[in-house]
Amino acid sequence: MTETARSKIEGPSLEPDLDALLAGDEKAFERLVTQESPRLFRIVFRILGDEEESQNIIQETFLQAFQRIKTFRRESKFTTWLYAIGINLARGSLRKSKRMTSLSDSDFDRLQPSFSKGMFVETVASWDPLRIAEQTNRHEILHRAIDRLPEDYKTIVILRDIEEHSTEEVAKMLEISGGAVRVRLHRARVALREMLNPHFQYQRQSAE
Amino acid sequence: MNVVYTIKTLLGLAPNCKKVTSFLADYVEGTLPRKVSQQFDEHLGMCKCCGPYFDQYRTTIDLIKEGREVKLPAELVEHTMTFLRNNANLSR
Numbered sequence: 001m002t003e004t005a006r007s008k009i010e011g012p013s014l015e016p017d018l019d020a021l022l023a024g025d026e027k028a029f030e031r032l033v034t035q036e037s038p039r040l041f042r043i044v045f046r047i048l049g050d051e052e053e054s055q056n057i058i059q060e061t062f063l064q065a066f067q068r069i070k071t072f073r074r075e076s077k078f079t080t081w082l083y084a085i086g087i088n089l090a091r092g093s094l095r096k097s098k099r100m101t102s103l104s105d106s107d108f109d110r111l112q113p114s115f116s117k118g119m120f121v122e123t124v125a126s127w128d129p130l131r132i133a134e135q136t137n138r139h140e141i142l143h144r145a146i147d148r149l150p151e152d153y154k155t156i157v158i159l160r161d162i163e164e165h166s167t168e169e170v171a172k173m174l175e176i177s178g179g180a181v182r183v184r185l186h187r188a189r190v191a192l193r194e195m196l197n198p199h200f201q202y203q204r205q206s207a208e
Numbered sequence: 209m210n211v212v213y214t215i216k217t218l219l220g221l222a223p224n225c226k227k228v229t230s231f232l233a234d235y236v237e238g239t240l241p242r243k244v245s246q247q248f249d250e251h252l253g254m255c256k257c258c259g260p261y262f263d264q265y266r267t268t269i270d271l272i273k274e275g276r277e278v279k280l281p282a283e284l285v286e287h288t289m290t291f292l293r294n295n296a297n298l299s300r
Contacts, residue, residue: 026298033288042278055281059291066296113261118217118224120257127264142271161272186233193261193268200264 046158047090061086076172084173102150111191127200145195153188213254
């Protein structure tokens with residue numbers, strides 16, 4: 001099942017009963033955890049790639065939400081605020097763990113196209129649809145590439161293209177502008193296209 | 209790209225490759241103004257680089273969206289609720 005199909009089955013996040021949550025009502029928290037932990041786990045796991053640590057982050061996220069619920073200003077959806085807590089904790093954990101093996105800023109910049117007088121410097125060779133279709137590990141290739149993106153770009157690809165949150169929601173979760181989300185998403189996709197390029201181009205026949 | 213169109217891009221009368229690639233995300237989302245979108249289509253039809261580049265950009269997005277399954281741990285909700293009961297002052 002694709003992520004899109006799954007989110008259609010799960011449906012949009014329902015806004016929880018804030019008054020009950022503010023009162024510390026266990027049932028209300030149980031409904032919140034039941035409703036949101038699968039979606040939140042997928043985001044956190046995609047950032048960290050570590051199941052046990054992702055579970056710890058989920059627990060810590062709900063605990064912090066409980067402890068800080070009075071600071072929720074109702075300027076965004078409650079779930080957006082909740083996800084922001086989880087994403088921040090996951091990014092903090094990733095930085096501490098030194099699991100990051102992402103590209104440096106300069107290597108990332110080199111994956112952006114070069115132009116001379118506004119035109120492509122190098123010709124763009126077509127991809128081979130057959131080669132893409134036959135590449136059974138194409139998702140592995142892609143996800144290794146996503147893992148190499150600098151962390152802020154990777155998070156935006158996860159939130160926008162995989163989990164399909166809106167630009168506005170992502171902007172609120174990451175506390176950046178909608179314009180910054182759009183620019184970083186575009187640059188991330190361009191970098192991923194470049195990393196996939198050698199795997200999917202037509203292969204030259206070797207000379208006899 | 210034919211000579212007339214190349215001159216138009218150099219004179220700024222038609223978008224060049226750099227401009228077109230900066231439109232890609234908005235084009236895919238269908239949020240470009242109609243006139244700009246028509247200029248984009250004209251460029252894609254003329255340019256031997258931007259046509260395949262755009263196809264590859266769209267294929268990349270499709271592959272990202274096909275996604276990879278994330279298996280949820282067993283008892284994710286139960287473990288989280290146990291943690292909350294032990295660490296938060298929930299009222300029954």
